[in-house]
Amino acid sequence: MTTGxxxxxxxxxxxxxxxxxxxxFNEARGQWIVQAPERVLMPDEIAISVLKRCDxxxxxxxxxxxxxxxYDAPPExxxxxxxxxxxxxAEKGIIDDARA
Amino acid sequence: MRALEPPMALLAEVTHRCPLQCPYCSNPLELDRVATxxxxxxxxxxxxxxxxLGVLQVHFSGGEPLVRRDLATLVGHAARAGLYTNLIxxxxxxxxxxxxxxxxxxxxxxxxxxxxxxxxxGDRVAGYKNAQRLKRxxxxxxxxxxxxxxxxxxxxxQNLSRLGAMxxxxxxxxARRLEVAHVQYYGWALVNRAALLPTRAQLDAATxxxxxxxxxxxxxxxxxxxxPDYHAALPxxxxxxxxxxxINLTPSGKALPCxxxxxLPGIEFPSVREMGLAEIWxxxxxxxxxxxxxWMAEPCRSCDRREIDWGGCRCxxxxxxxxxxxxxxxxxxxTERGRLAEAIEATHEEPPPFVYRxxxxxxxxxxxxxxxxxxxxx
Numbered sequence: 288m289t290t291g292x293x294x295x296x297x298x299x300x301x302x303x304x305x306x307x308x309x310x311x312f313n314e315a316r317g318q319w320i321v322q323a324p325e326r327v328l329m330p331d332e333i334a335i336s337v338l339k340r341c342d343x344x345x346x347x348x349x350x351x352x353x354x355x356x357x358y359d360a361p362p363e364x365x366x367x368x369x370x371x372x373x374x375x376x377a378e379k380g381i382i383d384d385a386r387a
Numbered sequence: 388m389r390a391l392e393p394p395m396a397l398l399a400e401v402t403h404r405c406p407l408q409c410p411y412c413s414n415p416l417e418l419d420r421v422a423t424x425x426x427x428x429x430x431x432x433x434x435x436x437x438x439x440l441g442v443l444q445v446h447f448s449g450g451e452p453l454v455r456r457d458l459a460t461l462v463g464h465a466a467r468a469g470l471y472t473n474l475i476x477x478x479x480x481x482x483x484x485x486x487x488x489x490x491x492x493x494x495x496x497x498x499x500x501x502x503x504x505x506x507x508x509g510d511r512v513a514g515y516k517n518a519q520r521l522k523r524x525x526x527x528x529x530x531x532x533x534x535x536x537x538x539x540x541x542x543x544x545q546n547l548s549r550l551g552a553m554x555x556x557x558x559x560x561x562a563r564r565l566e567v568a569h570v571q572y573y574g575w576a577l578v579n580r581a582a583l584l585p586t587r588a589q590l591d592a593a594t595x596x597x598x599x600x601x602x603x604x605x606x607x608x609x610x611x612x613x614x615p616d617y618h619a620a621l622p623x624x625x626x627x628x629x630x631x632x633x634i635n636l637t638p639s640g641k642a643l644p645c646x647x648x649x650x651l652p653g654i655e656f657p658s659v660r661e662m663g664l665a666e667i668w669x670x671x672x673x674x675x676x677x678x679x680x681x682w683m684a685e686p687c688r689s690c691d692r693r694e695i696d697w698g699g700c701r702c703x704x705x706x707x708x709x710x711x712x713x714x715x716x717x718x719x720x721x722t723e724r725g726r727l728a729e730a731i732e733a734t735h736e737e738p739p740p741f742v743y744r745x746x747x748x749x750x751x752x753x754x755x756x757x758x759x760x761x762x763x764x765x
Contacts, residue, residue: 294606295606305535305563307496307534315438315441322471324473324495325444327395327443327471
């Protein structure tokens, strides 16, 4: 499967929020939000856990393993779900691969 | 009735002054004069009120926001209040000194409008000599400063043949995001509709071009596509619904549910000079007038799309039917859909000359490119 010349993540990719994309807690609304150019995402609890770990040092395999422990879930399933979620966020311009 | 959510974004039209004269400007025909503009302190108070209300992003727009000398001060204030700050600019005034001040103030993102990919037709639409070159130079500065860039390519019947090249240019300019924005017919654009509205065939070709580019550039460039709904069968969810997501503030401080709302008769729009932003959002008659679905008549009232398109656009309904509460005539269910036929018919005739956007009024024929002296804009 190919998606053109753009970003293609695998488990060794090191995700980070792109510059001028922010994960922040909004006091007035009492919720976490992702602020990006002319775009706001309101991630669910799982997505917030993933995004908080996208610090530009941990790779996707490490992030998924940590989440599998925290949620006591099957590591392979978690890894696939996390990869899929991050691939989608990469295509929306929210994250990139710190190695690139 | 469900609880009222806070607005997502504040559209801060800090001035109507602009060195450009684009004939599709969405500003009203009666432009606010400099003497009526909110001062720095008032804007700062409003930005604080917006953040407290739960607004997430503030879009500094106009007119040309860089005409205001205090723009970096306002951006800095918004950033300190936790707002995500966006500059929507023509960029012809975005020199290195202004950009440095905005970056230091904490600006998050810049959107630059482009009238074309070629200089001569671009400068003609802008009514400003060297506009295209100045914009390209400014876009390069934005990239060099590490700020994300959106290119807003405004398209219409006179430049759609160059859409492919406009998309390529956005990639070359280093944009992360491209808005291919068909002109929307409000304000000055409504006056110039016959000169701008594309044929159905042009629109269909543009849509094919955009979809191919999205696939080709996936992961490199996000392309948002705003279509001209005159050719559509379903209306757009204008502003995501009246009083649901946005507050637009005019230079003089009037709060509007959308930037064209002042064209609607019989509504008194509240001013931030007299009322707090939270009260305006929650309680003002203007923001409640077409909020939700209670105001709707048939065929909207029983339509299963009523919470998808929210009845379409009130300003378009009024502009085309004379009734602000009518079903948007774009809808295939609207009895007054025939009102679009005349406009669509005109797309097959020679385009008339532009009526350029000017402070002095709208009775100016196409006089060619005359630069406006910058001294006039401060």
